Amino acid sequence: xxxxxxxxxxxxxxxxxxxxxxxxxxxxxxxxxxxxxxxxxxxxxxxxxxxxxxxxxxxxxxxxxxxxxxxxxxxxxxxxxxxxxxxxxxxxxxxxxxxxxxxxxxxxxxxxxxxxxxxxxxxxxxxxxxxxxxxxxxxxxxxxxxxxxxxxxxxxxxxxxxxxxxxxxxxxxxxxxxxxxxxxxxxxxxxxxxxxxxxxxxxxxxxxxxxxxxxxxxxxxxxxxxxxxxxxxxxxxxxxxxxxxxxxxxxxxxxxxxxxxxxxxxxxxxxxxxxxxxxxxxxxxxxxxxxxxxxxxxxxxxxxxxxxxxxxxxxxxxxxxxxxxxxxxxxxxxxxxxxxxxxxxxxxxxxxxxxxxxxxxxxxxxxxxxxxxxxxxxxxxxxxxxxxxxxxxxxxxxxxxxxxxxxxxxxxxxxxxxxxxxxxxxxxxxxxxxxxxxxxxxxxxxxxxxxxxxxxx
Amino acid sequence: xxxxxxxxxxxxxxxxxxxxxxxxxxxxxxxxxxxxxxxxxxxxxxxxxxxxxxxxxxxxxxxxxxxxxxxxxxxxxxxxxxxxxxxxxxxxxxxxxxxxxxxxxxxxxxxxxxxxxxxxxxxxxxxxxxxxxxxxxxxxxxxxxxxxxxxxxxxxxxxxxxxxxxxxxxxxxxxxxxxxxxxxxxxxxxxxxxxxxxxxxxxxxxxxxxxxxxxxxxxxxxxxxxxxxxxxxxxxxxxxxxxxxxxxxxxxxxxxxxxxxxxxxxxxxxxxxxxxxxxxxxxxxxxxxxxxxxxxxxxxxxxxxxxxxxxxxxxxxxxxxxxxxxxxxxxxxxxxxxxxxxxxxxxxxxxxxxxxxxxxxxxxxxxxxxxxxxxxxxxxxxxxxxxxxxxxxxxxxxxxxxxxxxxxxxxxxxxxxxxxxxxxxxxxxxxxxxxxxxxxxxxxxxxxxxxxxxx
Numbered sequence: 030x031x032x033x034x035x036x037x038x039x040x041x042x043x044x045x046x047x048x049x050x051x052x053x054x055x056x057x058x059x060x061x062x063x064x065x066x067x068x069x070x071x072x073x074x075x076x077x078x079x080x081x082x083x084x085x086x087x088x089x090x091x092x093x094x095x096x097x098x099x100x101x102x103x104x105x106x107x108x109x110x111x112x113x114x115x116x117x118x119x120x121x122x123x124x125x126x127x128x129x130x131x132x133x134x135x136x137x138x139x140x141x142x143x144x145x146x147x148x149x150x151x152x153x154x155x156x157x158x159x160x161x162x163x164x165x166x167x168x169x170x171x172x173x174x175x176x177x178x179x180x181x182x183x184x185x186x187x188x189x190x191x192x193x194x195x196x197x198x199x200x201x202x203x204x205x206x207x208x209x210x211x212x213x214x215x216x217x218x219x220x221x222x223x224x225x226x227x228x229x230x231x232x233x234x235x236x237x238x239x240x241x242x243x244x245x246x247x248x249x250x251x252x253x254x255x256x257x258x259x260x261x262x263x264x265x266x267x268x269x270x271x272x273x274x275x276x277x278x279x280x281x282x283x284x285x286x287x288x289x290x291x292x293x294x295x296x297x298x299x300x301x302x303x304x305x306x307x308x309x310x311x312x313x314x315x316x317x318x319x320x321x322x323x324x325x326x327x328x329x330x331x332x333x334x335x336x337x338x339x340x341x342x343x344x345x346x347x348x349x350x351x352x353x354x355x356x357x358x359x360x361x362x363x364x365x366x367x368x369x370x371x372x373x374x375x376x377x378x379x380x381x382x383x384x385x386x387x388x389x390x391x392x393x394x395x396x397x398x399x400x401x402x403x404x405x406x407x408x409x410x411x412x413x414x415x416x417x418x419x420x421x422x423x424x425x426x427x428x429x430x431x432x433x434x435x436x437x438x439x440x441x442x443x444x445x446x447x448x449x450x451x452x453x454x455x456x457x458x459x460x461x462x463x464x465x466x467x468x469x470x471x472x473x474x475x476x477x478x479x480x481x482x483x484x485x486x
Numbered sequence: 487x488x489x490x491x492x493x494x495x496x497x498x499x500x501x502x503x504x505x506x507x508x509x510x511x512x513x514x515x516x517x518x519x520x521x522x523x524x525x526x527x528x529x530x531x532x533x534x535x536x537x538x539x540x541x542x543x544x545x546x547x548x549x550x551x552x553x554x555x556x557x558x559x560x561x562x563x564x565x566x567x568x569x570x571x572x573x574x575x576x577x578x579x580x581x582x583x584x585x586x587x588x589x590x591x592x593x594x595x596x597x598x599x600x601x602x603x604x605x606x607x608x609x610x611x612x613x614x615x616x617x618x619x620x621x622x623x624x625x626x627x628x629x630x631x632x633x634x635x636x637x638x639x640x641x642x643x644x645x646x647x648x649x650x651x652x653x654x655x656x657x658x659x660x661x662x663x664x665x666x667x668x669x670x671x672x673x674x675x676x677x678x679x680x681x682x683x684x685x686x687x688x689x690x691x692x693x694x695x696x697x698x699x700x701x702x703x704x705x706x707x708x709x710x711x712x713x714x715x716x717x718x719x720x721x722x723x724x725x726x727x728x729x730x731x732x733x734x735x736x737x738x739x740x741x742x743x744x745x746x747x748x749x750x751x752x753x754x755x756x757x758x759x760x761x762x763x764x765x766x767x768x769x770x771x772x773x774x775x776x777x778x779x780x781x782x783x784x785x786x787x788x789x790x791x792x793x794x795x796x797x798x799x800x801x802x803x804x805x806x807x808x809x810x811x812x813x814x815x816x817x818x819x820x821x822x823x824x825x826x827x828x829x830x831x832x833x834x835x836x837x838x839x840x841x842x843x844x845x846x847x848x849x850x851x852x853x854x855x856x857x858x859x860x861x862x863x864x865x866x867x868x869x870x871x872x873x874x875x876x877x878x879x880x881x882x883x884x885x886x887x888x889x890x891x892x893x894x895x896x897x898x899x900x901x902x903x904x905x906x907x908x909x910x911x912x913x914x915x916x917x918x919x920x921x922x923x924x925x926x927x928x929x930x931x932x933x934x935x936x937x938x939x940x941x
Binding site for chain 2: 192196340378379
């Protein structure tokens with residue numbers, strides 16, 4: 030727990046690799062039995078993905094809704110996440126807690142999460158429990174009863190969650206405001222959990238209309254991974270989700286877009302709790318869906334070579350060779366609908382100060398723009414991503430998460446299974462072109478976490 | 487250690503979860519959850535030199551995972567050199583045998599393998615995940631790392647510097663300082679009182695020679711436990727065990743560590759103007775080999791171990807909306823055992839939240855749980871074992887090591903359900919009286935004078 034922020038960061042970066050590296054789960058085993066990933070759509074519009082994994086008698090059942098914080102109306106920040114909490118309350122069929130009790134009674138586990146572009150609910154159970162899970166999950170898709178009492182209690186829980194995860198943590202406070210600066214117009218600038226006053230102001234009617242608008246079969250993706258096959262899953266899904274009528278068609282997810290970036294900005298947070306300063310240099314790049322052909326893969330390789338892991342340029346140069354940093358690296362945010370953030374970061378060590386770290390980071394950024402990467406670096410990065418694909422197949426949930434996130438952000442199954450080919454198309458030239466285009470020091474947003482003024486850092 | 491190396495400031499929290507806060511974080515961040523073998527077939531493998539390992543063969547993926555552990559940990563840190571076990575774990579991929587740091591890491595990268603080490607108070611463990619196709623070459627690197635680490639001055643200074651930055655980063659963080667203060671208060675001059683990283687002074691006092699001596703003392707065959715999962719058979723594993731671990735000394739030179747009763751009943755405060763107060767209560771725990779272990783385990787499940795169904799979750803979060811998470815943990819270490827409760831709430835509600843927790847404790851201590859609560863906890867604890875412990879190759883490998891260390895027997899996974907089902911309501915009531923009757927240690931981190939310990 031005490032390392033949670035570092036863990037968050039590390040795993041987010043890893044999740045990204047996975048998301049970009051979109052493994053050829055299916056292709057590797059297509060020759061054998063029925064382990065290939067398949068997908069189909071029910072008559073009411075529900076998309077279904079099945080990822081067979083027969084190594085163990087266990088299944089992962091995930092329902093993804095194509096709605097996240099970036100789909101919220103202005104002034105209603107936090108509603109997507111608040112609503113996610115309420116999905117665990119009464120429905121007209123079952124009282125609060127009955128679904129959870131049914132999961133616990135079979136030793137299953139469950140959870141839910143909200144992001145900018147999607148909200149997902151999942152359970153892990155024995156495959157024999159799948160019909161029950163689908164029955165409960167389909168029930169709360171349409172039959173939730175939003176009582177004032179449940180709303181008020183849960184609002185307090187959400188506000189405590191905000192205090193615990195954001196307001197009590199200096200790096201989270203900085204990160205929230207940095208995001209609001211990086212995105213000047215797009216709703217990615219608004220925190221997923223919402224601004225406190227807007228969470229306080231959400232009403233029963235807001236929540237009800239949010240539910241009716243977004244929680245429909247034609248706005249959802251069902252992902253089932255584990256010891257199952259597509260035919261059986263289809264039958265079960267038709268018996269449960271299939272009975273729910275299609276909802277009204279939603280308009281395209283056209284969010285306010287970013288204007289051209291024209292300035293460099295700095296966000297500074299000083300706090301007496303901070304003893305060692307750090308900085309990040311942030312840009313946003315088009316998401317995989319919106320990037321030109323091959324561009325997103327080139328950016329992924331760029332980030333890999335520049336700053337991902339102990340063998341990356343930033344780590345080797347700043348931490349190992351110059352010895353001025355305790356950490357240095359980069360990461361690219363994973364599956365997103367409109368933009369992905371590209372971040373370079375570092376913190377000083379020993380006698381070095383933050384300025385020295387920043388200078389060295391910028392020097393490496395300029396170098397990769399002017400000289401590009403070597404064919405060996407390209408090959409190593411590609412191999413690493415492919416290796417991660419193989420390791421990822423060991424994990425049912427990671428596979429399910431990847432397919433869910435990609436499909437909920439405008440991608441297709443083929444975007445994942447065909448990624449190796451797309452990686453093969455990346456050249457040293459396309460990587461350098463991406464560096465020149467996106468690593469523009471005149472359009473950065475820099476974030477500084479600093480000790481209080483007058484304190485030696 | 488590795489967390490710190492990968493520290494990334496300015497990260498955007500991607501997802502917020504509905505769950506007990508701590509378990510929730512674990513889900514999003516670690517994505518732990520992949521079920522696997524409900525019925526795991528474990529093979530007991532012994533090499534010619536007598537090195538033992540437990541193996542679960544699985545040829546469906548071309549991956550091999552090794553997990554190994556040396557009983558030792560930061561409890562073995564010599565006085566004045568606290569932090570040495572942790573520093574050492576940062577150095578195994580920084581040069582071994584004829585390979586310096588750069589050459590070692592380059593080879594590991596070319597082979598596409600992952601190797602990591604970590605320490606806690608009781609053990610130093612390593613994990614290696616490799617592709618089966620080049621496992622020979624990877625295991626040769628593992629042999630070098632385990633038997634012939636170089637501890638060259640350059641890498642030692644670098645890793646020491648990184649750890650020092652981590653310690654300094656926490657110096658004015660009230661929450662980190664609160665947890666340090668709590669450990670000191672609970673354990674006094676016992677080795678458990680010091681953090682794994684040591685202090686700036688003790689860390690600075692460690693020399694490469696100290697590291698070599700410490701390594702020679704704690705890395706031996708007598709305190710080594712190994713679990714292996716994946717694309718490898720028993721015959722091959724037997725020879726690999728001798729190749730990789732055969733050169734280690736037969737006997738470790740461990741210092742005896744005394745068992746200690748944590749010094750409970752204290753009230754600790756870190757006064758700091760935070761928007762939210764963090765509360766931690768510490769009660770006595772049970773040893774892993776205590777006959778009442780499962781009674782205490784089920785008690786903890788009912789009290790605050792269940793994610794969406796426990797008394798603390800129900801009373802603190804569901805009914806009153808006082809906190810995002812309210813949970814309890816049973817922590818059975820080799821030399822001390824505790825049951826800890828943690829929550830965080832708006833500063834002015836800290837007193838109310840504390841009394842709700844105290845009421846929950848009193849209710850369980852005086853009345854015990856209901857039969858229905860116990861039955862529900864049992865089915866959950868039995869059914870969730872596969873998901874929690876056998877859900878991926880790495881989890882299975884960790885479990886294989888844990889089962890051997892706790893001496894639970896190779897058939898434990900089959901016997902476990904019976905052990906749990908044998909626990910009666912009276913057993914759990916006894917456990918509640920035993921664990922929840924003492925006045926706990928209380929830690930409050932937040933604005934002054936918000937919560938009083940009523941006992």
